Amino acid sequence: MTVLQMTADELQQFLARDFGQVAEDFTVERADGAGLCLRLRVADRHLRPGGTVSGPAMFGLADVAMYLAILARIGPVALAVTTNCSIDFMRKPVAGRDLLAEARVLKLGRVLAVGDVLIFSEGEGQPVARAGLTYSIPPK
Amino acid sequence: MTVLQMTADELQQFLARDFGQVAEDFTVERADGAGLCLRLRVADRHLRPGGTVSGPAMFGLADVAMYLAILARIGPVALAVTTNCSIDFMRKPVAGRDLLAEARVLKLGRVLAVGDVLIFSEGEGQPVARAGLTYSIPPK
Amino acid sequence: MTVLQMTADELQQFLARDFGQVAEDFTVERADGAGLCLRLRVADRHLRPGGTVSGPAMFGLADVAMYLAILARIGPVALAVTTNCSIDFMRKPVAGRDLLAEARVLKLGRVLAVGDVLIFSEGEGQPVARAGLTYSIPPK
Amino acid sequence: MTVLQMTADELQQFLARDFGQVAEDFTVERADGAGLCLRLRVADRHLRPGGTVSGPAMFGLADVAMYLAILARIGPVALAVTTNCSIDFMRKPVAGRDLLAEARVLKLGRVLAVGDVLIFSEGEGQPVARAGLTYSIPPK
Numbered sequence: 001m002t003v004l005q006m007t008a009d010e011l012q013q014f015l016a017r018d019f020g021q022v023a024e025d026f027t028v029e030r031a032d033g034a035g036l037c038l039r040l041r042v043a044d045r046h047l048r049p050g051g052t053v054s055g056p057a058m059f060g061l062a063d064v065a066m067y068l069a070i071l072a073r074i075g076p077v078a079l080a081v082t083t084n085c086s087i088d089f090m091r092k093p094v095a096g097r098d099l100l101a102e103a104r105v106l107k108l109g110r111v112l113a114v115g116d117v118l119i120f121s122e123g124e125g126q127p128v129a130r131a132g133l134t135y136s137i138p139p140k
Numbered sequence: 141m142t143v144l145q146m147t148a149d150e151l152q153q154f155l156a157r158d159f160g161q162v163a164e165d166f167t168v169e170r171a172d173g174a175g176l177c178l179r180l181r182v183a184d185r186h187l188r189p190g191g192t193v194s195g196p197a198m199f200g201l202a203d204v205a206m207y208l209a210i211l212a213r214i215g216p217v218a219l220a221v222t223t224n225c226s227i228d229f230m231r232k233p234v235a236g237r238d239l240l241a242e243a244r245v246l247k248l249g250r251v252l253a254v255g256d257v258l259i260f261s262e263g264e265g266q267p268v269a270r271a272g273l274t275y276s277i278p279p280k
Numbered sequence: 281m282t283v284l285q286m287t288a289d290e291l292q293q294f295l296a297r298d299f300g301q302v303a304e305d306f307t308v309e310r311a312d313g314a315g316l317c318l319r320l321r322v323a324d325r326h327l328r329p330g331g332t333v334s335g336p337a338m339f340g341l342a343d344v345a346m347y348l349a350i351l352a353r354i355g356p357v358a359l360a361v362t363t364n365c366s367i368d369f370m371r372k373p374v375a376g377r378d379l380l381a382e383a384r385v386l387k388l389g390r391v392l393a394v395g396d397v398l399i400f401s402e403g404e405g406q407p408v409a410r411a412g413l414t415y416s417i418p419p420k
Numbered sequence: 421m422t423v424l425q426m427t428a429d430e431l432q433q434f435l436a437r438d439f440g441q442v443a444e445d446f447t448v449e450r451a452d453g454a455g456l457c458l459r460l461r462v463a464d465r466h467l468r469p470g471g472t473v474s475g476p477a478m479f480g481l482a483d484v485a486m487y488l489a490i491l492a493r494i495g496p497v498a499l500a501v502t503t504n505c506s507i508d509f510m511r512k513p514v515a516g517r518d519l520l521a522e523a524r525v526l527k528l529g530r531v532l533a534v535g536d537v538l539i540f541s542e543g544e545g546q547p548v549a550r551a552g553l554t555y556s557i558p559p560k
Contacts, residue, residue, distance in 0.1 A: 018329060054340070056336040056340035059336050081369070082335050083370075086506050089361070089362055107230040107266075114228050132270060134228065134503065159469060185441075189438060189439060189440075197476070200475070225506070225507050252363060274363065368552055387546075394510050396550060398526075410526055412552055414508065
């Protein structure tokens with residue numbers, strides 16, 4: 001069974017303390033053995049012309065979601081670094097809606113962690129994007 | 141609801157007829173609305189020194205699994221072409237076991253189809269590899 | 281020989297007109313048959329704690345560089361959409377330096393364009409990141 | 421300046437000794453500071469219906485080319501393992517021609533090596549595929 005080292009609340013507090021400038025963009029909706037759900041509270045600064053969420057904002061959402069999903073498993077001590085992200089943009093996000101990222105950790109190794117993320121417009125069943133991500137975990 | 145155009149049996153027959161040389165490597169275990177499960181019947185020609193399944197054999201399994209998952213949805217008329225595959229190798233496959241690929245279609249558009257695949261050693265709960273794949277669907 | 285439809289100046293004007301909010305981040309340094317060089321004028325909003333450029337900012341740089349490299353080839357009429365990006369983060373950017381992205385178009389097809397990007401801290405010979413990107417080109 | 425630990429001949433002998441079953445598929449054409457060129461000697465077993473080289477054969481070519489490019493730099497002692505490959509298939513290979521892979525190492529770190537590969541049909545200027553690959557380098 002997967003034991004978590006940090007709750008959703010603790011992850012949110014970690015974000016606020018260590019990532020002050022982006023923490024207000026994100027809300028940790030859920031963290032459990034199945035993975036983590038992170039909300040992007042969509043604001044004007046995330047939008048491209050036309051009103052849809054920009055690629056970099058979706059990339060950032062996937063990246064932070066997986067980062068927190070790993071921290072939930074290993075605790076706040078280590079500083080994991082993104083080494084690879086392969087992201088597919090599949091549909092246009094629905095205008096005026098928040099995005100929800102569902103992240104799951106598929107491997108938590110000694111030096112690498114691997115997982116994937118599905119991103120949805122809130123209330124929609126079809127994902128707008130998917131990503132696979134790898135993190136390097138520094139030695140203690 | 142997802143309606144399938146081809147059953148697991150029809151997909152297996154399609155493989156045998158159109159991909160004679162590799163068809164004997166693969167068994168379609170399941171095809172339904174949730175996706176497709178494809179077995180790689182591991183033989184000596186799939187192994188690397190040391191006895192584990194080679195990277196190209198796992199890549200081929202992911203590729204054929206997604207290809208069949210798309211055909212199950214659009215029927216055998218179209219000739220989809222792989223345009224991108226991003227694959228993560230996470231664990232060593234268990235020696236002497238078949239591999240099972242679980243493929244799901246995340247987007248089926250007019251010109252592109254996108255999906256992902258998890259590969260397991262039979263009987264194991266932790267995936268050995270994951271892949272995201274994109275196919276180009278030619279105009280009719 | 282590759283004929284360009286837009287010069288570096290025209291691409292810069294296009295950015296300013298159609299991407300007002302991010303245009304000031306970027307300077308088109310060069311556009312020719314070999315590809316395109318785009319500068320990220322690094323500012324506080326691009327930084328993570330510790331002072332290095334954030335992953336989303338590097339993703340955005342790669343994405344805009346490839347977008348402009350494609351437009352240079354097909355002209356400003358079409359609206360290309362990013363469908364996939366696989367990015368490797370290899371080194372920490374040098375603090376206090378701009379980033380330069382070297383983008384090249386490897387395929388310009390009827391419906392898909394594919395290229396890759398190397399990102400450097402200005403003045404350094406070793407890349408901080410590399411990316412492969414695919415764009416969908418809508419029918420005229 | 422990049423110093424190589426192994427010449428093209430030594431890499432070829434390494435292949436023959438440690439990868440007996442696939443060694444006859446490949447010829448190391450060149451290994452120098454700029455990278456490595458590996459030839460896939462195309463045979464019937466590499467072809468898909470229609471006579472073009474299969475995706476798994478191209479994946480295998482990219483994978484072995486990068487593996488050898490890394491060994492050329494670190495010597496034959498270490499056993500590098502592929503952790504990620506993102507490959508774009510861009511054009512159909514020319515029937516009846518060998519494929520040539522041009523691999524370059526972009527990062528050679530303590531635990532990870534990253535590089536990319538372009539694959540060409542011999543005699544053609546436009547690549548048929550490109551790949552970015554990451555290898556994990558085990559501790560000594």
